[in-house]
Amino acid sequence: MKLLSSSFTLLAAAALTILLGSNPLNAAEKISKTNPKAAPAWELKDVDGKVIKSSDFAGKVVLLDFWATWCGPCRQEIPGFVELQKKYGKAGLAVVGVSLDDQGPKVVKPFMKKYEINYPIVMDNGKTAELFGGVEAIPTTFLIDRKGEITHKHVGLVSKDQFEKEIKALLK
Numbered sequence: 001m002k003l004l005s006s007s008f009t010l011l012a013a014a015a016l017t018i019l020l021g022s023n024p025l026n027a028a029e030k031i032s033k034t035n036p037k038a039a040p041a042w043e044l045k046d047v048d049g050k051v052i053k054s055s056d057f058a059g060k061v062v063l064l065d066f067w068a069t070w071c072g073p074c075r076q077e078i079p080g081f082v083e084l085q086k087k088y089g090k091a092g093l094a095v096v097g098v099s100l101d102d103q104g105p106k107v108v109k110p111f112m113k114k115y116e117i118n119y120p121i122v123m124d125n126g127k128t129a130e131l132f133g134g135v136e137a138i139p140t141t142f143l144i145d146r147k148g149e150i151t152h153k154h155v156g157l158v159s160k161d162q163f164e165k166e167i168k169a170l171l172k
Contacts, residue, residue: 037149037150038148038149038150039054039062039064039132039142039144039148039149039150040054040131040132041053041054041055042054042128042131044098044122044123044124044125044128045122045123046120046121046122046123047099047105047108047109047112047121047123048105052096052120052122054148057094057096057144058148059092059146060092060093060094060146061088061092061093061094061143061144061145061146061167061170061171062093062094062095062096062142062143062144063081063084063093063094063095063096063141063142063143063144063163063167064096064098064132064141064142064143064144065077065081065095065096065097065098065139065140065141065142066098066100066124066129066132066135066138066139066140066141067097067098067099067100067138067139068099068100068101068138069099069101069107069108069111070101071138071139073138073139073156073157074138074139075115076157077139077141077157077158077160078097078115078117079115079160080159080160080163081095081097081117081119081160081163082115082116082117082118082119083160084160084163084164084167085118085119086118088167088168088171091171092146092171093167093171094119094120095119096119096120096121096122097117097119097120097121097122098121098122098123098124098128098129099121099122099123099124100124100129100135100138101123104123105123108121108123132150136155137155137156139154139155139156139157139158140153140154140155141153141154141158141163142154143163143166143167143170145170146170151166151170152166
């Protein structure tokens with residue numbers, strides 16, 4: 001019976017790998033160009049209480065990342081986001097982090113300093129994730145083009161190289 005259970009587990013893992021690509025933790029969704037999804041408008045406070053709005057990024061390519069300080073895969077992605085913001089910010093990229101930390105700015109501020117985060121972090125209000133269709137797991141990252149349409153949705157850990165490829169195409 002144990003052998004059957006192990007075989008089933010391996011088969012399920014293989015099926016996930018085939019369905020989701022080489023990284024079973026990453027479920028990527030490329031949004032159809034014939035049926036684009038407009039990104040919902042949002043308004044949230046950053047770690048200092050300043051109001052940041054989605055409209056502040058009009059005309060930019062936006063990488064919107066739902067994350068938390070306690071999330072291992074989120075922490076792995078952040079150095080790549082810092083690099084991407086540094087490299088493509090002047091070309092029109094805006095990386096924005098939406099923290100889902102229950103403890104709020106008191107845990108996020110020191111984290112931002114430790115990881116040298118060079119992009120805005122806003123605090124989720126419990127509603128924004130729902131506007132984007134819900135966040136089942138973190139990290140969940142959306143790429144939004146200059147017209148304000150969602151072009152990609154990634155659930156789970158994604159390489160900086162993959163994000164860079166998608167961002168470069170959107171910046172053209």
